[in-house]
Amino acid sequence: DIKKWTAQQKHCQQNLPELVRRLILAHASNAVEFTFPMGDRTSAPGWDGRLNTPVVSPFFPEGISGWEMSTEDPPQAKAETDYQKRKTDSLGLPLNETTFVFVTPHAWDSHTTWETQKKGDNAWKNVCVKNVDDLLSWLNSSPAVARWFAHEIHKVLPGGIRALEAFWEEWSVGTLPVMTPELVISGRRSDLDAVQRWIIGHDGTLELQADHPDEAFAFLYAAIVSLPETEKTRALARCLIVENTNELRNLITSYQSHPLIIAVPSECAGTAPYAVSKGHHVFIAMDAKAIGL
Numbered sequence: 001d002i003k004k005w006t007a008q009q010k011h012c013q014q015n016l017p018e019l020v021r022r023l024i025l026a027h028a029s030n031a032v033e034f035t036f037p038m039g040d041r042t043s044a045p046g047w048d049g050r051l052n053t054p055v056v057s058p059f060f061p062e063g064i065s066g067w068e069m070s071t072e073d074p075p076q077a078k079a080e081t082d083y084q085k086r087k088t089d090s091l092g093l094p095l096n097e098t099t100f101v102f103v104t105p106h107a108w109d110s111h112t113t114w115e116t117q118k119k120g121d122n123a124w125k126n127v128c129v130k131n132v133d134d135l136l137s138w139l140n141s142s143p144a145v146a147r148w149f150a151h152e153i154h155k156v157l158p159g160g161i162r163a164l165e166a167f168w169e170e171w172s173v174g175t176l177p178v179m180t181p182e183l184v185i186s187g188r189r190s191d192l193d194a195v196q197r198w199i200i201g202h203d204g205t206l207e208l209q210a211d212h213p214d215e216a217f218a219f220l221y222a223a224i225v226s227l228p229e230t231e232k233t234r235a236l237a238r239c240l241i242v243e244n245t246n247e248l249r250n251l252i253t254s255y256q257s258h259p260l261i262i263a264v265p266s267e268c269a270g271t272a273p274y275a276v277s278k279g280h281h282v283f284i285a286m287d288a289k290a291i292g293l
Contacts (some may be wrong), residue, residue, distance in 0.1 A: 006106060115127050256279075262281065
C-alpha cells in the first residue's frame with residue numbers, strides 16, 4: 001500500500017512529514033526538542049525535522065537527530081544533496097552529537113552501502129536511512145498511526161477498531177448542527193480538565209458518562225484536539241476506539257510494549273484492568289441510558 005501511495009506523488013509528498021511525526025510521537029513519550037514542520041511549513045528552509053529524546057527506540061536515534069525526507073525516486077541523489085548540505089551547515093546542531101537521518105518511502109536497496117560510506121566520513125555521530133521497509137515495520141508497531149494512514153490512503157481495514165479521527169469525521173457530520181470540538185466541550189471545563197490530565201498522565205482508566213458511547217468518544221476527541229500541538233499529535237498517534245471485548249483482548253496481546261490510549265464502550269470495562277496492567281490508558285464510555293441514569 002505504501003508503494004501505491006508513492007505513485008500519488010503530490011499526496012505522498014504532502015503527507016510523508018505528517019506520517020513520520022506521528023510515528024515518532026507514537027513512541028517518543030519524552031522529547032527535549034521535537035520540531036517537525038507541518039503543512040505549508042514543510043517547504044520552508046531548514047531541517048525537515050529535529051529531534052532530541054532520551055527514549056531508546058528501534059525506530060529513531062536516542063539523543064539529537066536531524067531529519068531530511070524526500071519522495072524522489074531513486075532517492076540516493078537527494079540523500080547525497082541533503083547530506084552534503086547539512087554537513088556544510090547543520091543549522092546549529094553539533095555534528096559529533098547528532099545522527100543524520102534520511103527518510104524515503106521507496107525501497108532503495110543499496111541504502112546500507114550508502115550509510116556505511118557516510119559513516120566513514122566521521123562527520124556525524126551516526127548516519128541512518130529509513131526506507132519503505134522501515135516505515136512498514138514502524139507502522140506495524142503503531143496501530144493508531146496505521147489506522148490513520150489507512151484512512152488517509154482510503155484503505156478499508158477489517159475489524160472493530162477505528163482511529164479516533166476517522167470516528168470523529170463520520171460522527172460530527174451526522175449531527176444537526178454539524179458538531180465542532182468547541183461545541184462538544186462547551187460548558188464542561190471540569191470534564192475537559194480531567195480528561196486532559198488523564199491523557200498526559202500515568203496509565204489507568206477513566207470513565208465518562210454520556211447518553212450514548214459515541215458522545216463520550218466525541219468528547220475524548222474534542223479534549224485531545226484542544227491540547228497543545230505536540231501533545232495533541234502524541235495522543236492521536238496512540239488512540240484507538242475498540243468496539244468489543246474480543247478486539248480489545250487481541251489488541252492488548254499484540255501491543256504489550258507500546259502504550260496506547262484505548263477508548264471502549266462500557267461492556268469492555270471488565271477487561272480494562274488487564275489493559276492497564278500492560279501499560280495502556282483505557283477510556284470507558286459509560287452509556288447513561290444503559291445503566292438507567
